[in-house]
Amino acid sequence: MSAAPSQEAWFETRGLGSGTVILLAGSCLGLLSLVMTARHGVVEWSFAALFGALIAVGEMVQFRVDGSRNRAPIATSAALGYATLRGTEVGLPPGIAQVVAVTWIATLAGIVPRALAGLPWDPVVSFRRVISVACAAAVFEGVLPDRFSWDGSLQRAVVLVAAMLLAVLSAGVVDALVGAGQATERYNRPFPAALRDELVMMGRIGMAMGIGGLMLAAGASLIGLWAVPLVVVPLLLTQFAFRRFASAQRTYRTTVRSMARSTEIAGFSSPGQNARTAALAVAIGNDLGLTPSRMEALEYAALLSGVGQLALADPSPGGASLLRTREERQRAAEIGAAVIERSGVLDHVAEIVRHSNDPYRHGRANDASIPVESGIVNVALAYEQLVGEGSGQSPDKAMESIGLGIGAEYDPVVVESLRRVVGRGFRF
Structure with a gap:
């Protein structure tokens, strides 16, 4: 692809x-x-x-x-x-x-x-x-x-x-x-x-x-x-x-995209993975009717969601972060959020990234303060790693795999939105 x-x-x-x-x-x-x-x-x-x-x-x-x-x-x-x-x-x-x-x-x-x-x-x-x-x-x-x-x-x-x-x-x-x-x-x-x-x-x-x-x-x-x-x-x-x-705005966006590419250059994500995840996250955000400011934060969070992996010892095979343990992924999310916070202007983006690997059952289901954008990034990244370049799964098979985690790993509202987006013909 x-x-x-x-x-x-x-x-x-x-x-x-x-x-x-x-x-x-x-x-x-x-x-x-x-x-x-x-x-x-x-x-x-x-x-x-x-x-x-x-x-x-x-x-x-x-x-x-x-x-x-x-x-x-x-x-x-x-x-x-x-x-x-x-x-x-x-x-x-x-x-x-x-x-x-x-x-x-x-x-x-x-x-x-x-x-x-x-x-x-x-x-x-x-x-x-x-x-x-x-x-x-x-x-x-x-x-x-x-x-x-x-x-x-x-x-x-x-x-x-x-x-x-x-x-x-x-x-x-x-x-x-x-x-x-x-x-x-x-x-x-x-x-x-x-x-x-x-x-x-x-x-x-x-x-x-x-x-x-x-x-x-x-x-x-x-x-x-x-x-x-x-x-x-x-x-x-x-x-x-x-x-x-x-x-x-253009300078800001260019800077964020350059930061996102650092994980691809270091081998912690596959080429284009961050951009594909962001494109899907934006499509889901549009479907859910998020405001423009939240949409912008969502896009930036999806682009920067893998920055924290740079602190881990070795890259995941093919950039598939889902193959890492729960502890490694959450530690990477926390490190990534800390790095983003140091910019001083992306606090909301950092909060999205911090919770982007939280299981829904132990996260947003019990804590309404966790932004829904975190669940969107989580689902978008999972779908990209199942369907994206070099993964080989069909959209139907990927949706079936994600469906098994509804209510436990993934936010049901976000997964339903993903179904609508994919059903309308979204392709990477």
């Missing part, structure tokens, strides 16, 4: 699915809006050109911040800002069709240079933005009366702000629902858990992008186009902070 692919690569082999629907929906919305805009004419060309340019630039400088999705905060803020224009400086605000058409064309204008330059790009996420901005524009226009304009009164200001907030919130909720459905299909996460994760992310990164959009809309609507560059400055700072965070 070949080395284990990444989680993203494994799911990509299953086809786009919902991604295709999103691309088609976004394309149809864009084309229809473009035809309608061409028929009725473009209003306020200067606003359309400036906000379109911001969206395109935002697309060109998009980046991956959370390991699974590209982000384009400037493009999102600019699109939301354009959808909520309404003030003294805007003679005739753009309608829904024009908002969608400008967003769609600008999105394509930003994607093309990235594709030509060979940079990573994610059209599905970009077209999700087109759909969510269309919803924001529809809500904004639906809440405000026809030809509403701000005359300086407090009452109208409240109505305008409420409409803007509702529009931005509706865009976030729609994007969260679409994203949750996509995660459910691609990663087999329970929909409630996927929606929870999307809403949490919306409350973090999405809130910053929404506020940026409102600032752009307010500045341009009440002061004029010259206010837009001033508002873009904090957006650029936000973009810089997001990129620094993404860079730190």
